[in-house]
Amino acid sequence: MMNLGGPATLDEVEPFLLRLFADKEIIQLPWQDVLGKFIATRRAPKVRKLYDAIGGGSPILTWTKAQGDAMCARLDEMSPDTAPHKFYVSFRYTAPFADDALKAMKADGITRAVAFTQYPQWSCSTTGSSLNDLWRALDRTGLQDAFTWSIIDRWGEHEGFVRSMASAIDDGLDQYADHERDDVLVLFSAHSLPLKVIDRGDAYPAEIAASVSRVVQAAELRNPYMLSFQSEVGPVRWLGPSTETMIKQLAARGQKNVLVVPIAFTSDHIETLSEIDIEYGELAHSLGMTGFKRAPSLNARTEFLDALADIVNGHLESGQPHSTQYKQNCPGCTNAACRGLPSKMTTQGTRDVSVESAASR
Numbered sequence: 001m002m003n004l005g006g007p008a009t010l011d012e013v014e015p016f017l018l019r020l021f022a023d024k025e026i027i028q029l030p031w032q033d034v035l036g037k038f039i040a041t042r043r044a045p046k047v048r049k050l051y052d053a054i055g056g057g058s059p060i061l062t063w064t065k066a067q068g069d070a071m072c073a074r075l076d077e078m079s080p081d082t083a084p085h086k087f088y089v090s091f092r093y094t095a096p097f098a099d100d101a102l103k104a105m106k107a108d109g110i111t112r113a114v115a116f117t118q119y120p121q122w123s124c125s126t127t128g129s130s131l132n133d134l135w136r137a138l139d140r141t142g143l144q145d146a147f148t149w150s151i152i153d154r155w156g157e158h159e160g161f162v163r164s165m166a167s168a169i170d171d172g173l174d175q176y177a178d179h180e181r182d183d184v185l186v187l188f189s190a191h192s193l194p195l196k197v198i199d200r201g202d203a204y205p206a207e208i209a210a211s212v213s214r215v216v217q218a219a220e221l222r223n224p225y226m227l228s229f230q231s232e233v234g235p236v237r238w239l240g241p242s243t244e245t246m247i248k249q250l251a252a253r254g255q256k257n258v259l260v261v262p263i264a265f266t267s268d269h270i271e272t273l274s275e276i277d278i279e280y281g282e283l284a285h286s287l288g289m290t291g292f293k294r295a296p297s298l299n300a301r302t303e304f305l306d307a308l309a310d311i312v313n314g315h316l317e318s319g320q321p322h323s324t325q326y327k328q329n330c331p332g333c334t335n336a337a338c339r340g341l342p343s344k345m346t347t348q349g350t351r352d353v354s355v356e357s358a359a360s361r
Contacts, residue, residue, distance in 0.1 A: 001068055002130040003118040005091025006058025006269050012094055013051055014044040019093040025129040025335065027194060027236070043233075054273040061096075063267035064089050064118065066300050067308060074309035082316055086110070090137075092130055098137035106146050112346065113147040114312060118266055120156040121190075121207035124330060124338060125197050127153055132337045148344045151322040152315050156211040160307025164298050165211075165263065166219035172259045172295030173223070180291060184257040185224050187246060188212050190264035191271065192229035192238040201330035205239065211263055227263075230280075231271050243276075247284050247292075257291030258284065266304070268297045321345045 007016040021027060021036035029035045051057055068087030075085040086108065088101040096104075105113060115134055117127040131151065138144045155161060173181055190208045198205060212227055228246040232238035243260070250258060260276050276294050284292035298304040321341075329339050 001064055001087055001116050001118050002090050002127070002134065003060070003064070003092070004126070004130075005094040006060040007051060007094050008057040008061055010048050010051055010056055012057070013048045014040065016094045017041075017044055017047060023092070023129065025132065026125045027233070029236070039233075039235075050270060050274045053278060054270065058269050059273075060267060060269045061089065061091075063299055067267070067305060070300065070305040071308040071312065074306065075312055078309060078313045079316060085312075090130070090134060092133060098130075098134045099141055102134075102137055102141050102143050102146075106141075106143055111147060113149050114152060114315065115149060116152045116312065117154070119264065120154070120158075120161055120266065121204055121211060121264055122154040122156075122325070123193060123197070123204035123207075124200070124202050124333075124335070125193055126191075126204075128338055132335075132340060135337075135340050135342055138342055144343050147342075148346045149342045150315065150320070150346045151326060152311060153323050153326045154207065155311050156207050157214050158307060158311055160303065160310050162211070162214045162218045164301055164304040164307055165215040165261070167303055168295045168298060168301065169215070169219045169221065169259070169261055172261065172293060175259075175293050176257060176291060180257055182223070184259050184291065185226065185250065185255055186221060186259050186261055187243070187250075188215075188225060188227045188261045188263045189230050189243045189276065190227070190262075191231050192240070192242065195237045195239060198239055200332035200334070203325070203330075208264060215261075215263070223259075230275060243280060244283065247280055247289070248287065251284065251287035251289045256289055257293075258289060259293050259295055261295045262297060265297060267299050272297055319346075 004020075005016070007013045017040035018037060021029070021040040022032065024032060027036070029039075068089070072085040072087055076083045079085075088105055089096050090098040090101040115131060117130060119126045122128070131153070138146075169186065173184060176184055193202065193204055209227065212225070216225060226246065228241050228243040229239050230243040232242060247258070260280070262272050262276065265272060272294065281292055327339055
């Protein structure tokens with residue numbers, strides 16, 4: 001299960017930021033080795049305080065383990081021919097790293113593996129970066145031929161995911177009094193990306209929009225809705241409109257009730273617990289937006305756990321090594337490693353399947 005990861009303790013915050021700002025597949029900066037380290041070091045004290053305010057660290061690993069346990073229990077019942085199923089977590093910028101997951105898989109005798117992105121929508125800087133690092137980790141650990149692989153590289157329109165998000169919106173709207181509910185504007189918020197990534201032809205904006213459209217239909221949403229982007233960092237231009245700017249503009253026109261729906265995040269982490277709940281919440285209330293709330297994250301929602309298992313089961317039944325879109329490089333791609341594949345790929349399901357997971361912050 002693959003994602004960016006997040007610092008579980010305050011002592012892990014600065015190393016996490018140093019790895020993030022050193023990664024050119026995520027953030028491209030001039031003199032990256034120097035400027036990236038400078039930005040990470042400068043931001044570390046502030047970011048430590050943010051993590052301290054949400055309990056002293058990111059809960060992403062805890063939620064990923066809970067999701068993985070539930071997913072595998074369901075898979076053992078759904079697909080006994082490929083049982084037993086076991087999951088491993090592979091984070092980009094904090095432990096457990098891809099190397100840790102691969103070594104654990106080898107020690108457990110795993111021979112068949114599914115690289116399962118925990119970002120529902122594809123981006124070269126998220127799923128692509130995590131997969132590139134996983135394939136590099138095979139070389140670093142000398143385990144190039146230890147496993148037969150397939151890839152779940154996107155699932156933002158999967159019926160189970162869409163239903164889960166629709167259910168979360170219903171729960172979010174239930175936080176409002178009956179006479180307020182029709183006046184609620186639903187604001188979908190996704191993690192932003194540097195415009196340089198988008199300009200290369202990255203699929204992320206289109207895939208986010210597709211998820212929003214499917215969720216709106218599934219929820220039979222009668223409320224007005226909009227889409228914005230959050231979590232910009234560093235001195236580069238990012239995809240907008242920003243969620244912060246949107247809140248200011250909505251408040252200026254007198255909108256009192258706004259329900260934020262994190263459409264690209266599958267569990268609580270700093271972007272939901274700190275950025276939306278605390279930072280944006282305080283901003284909204286200071287501007288007179290009295291009904292600013294957030295839809296609950298998917299976390300251990302039953303529909304979502306069912307969806308994770310169904311996604312993997314459908315993938316195994318298909319016998320396909322990856323989606324049709326996986327091999328389609330961005331038109332402006334300059335990364336020779338992008339859309340790479342390991343030496344051993346599968347075309348049919350086999351027994352003893354592990355699910356390699358990389359979680360978000």
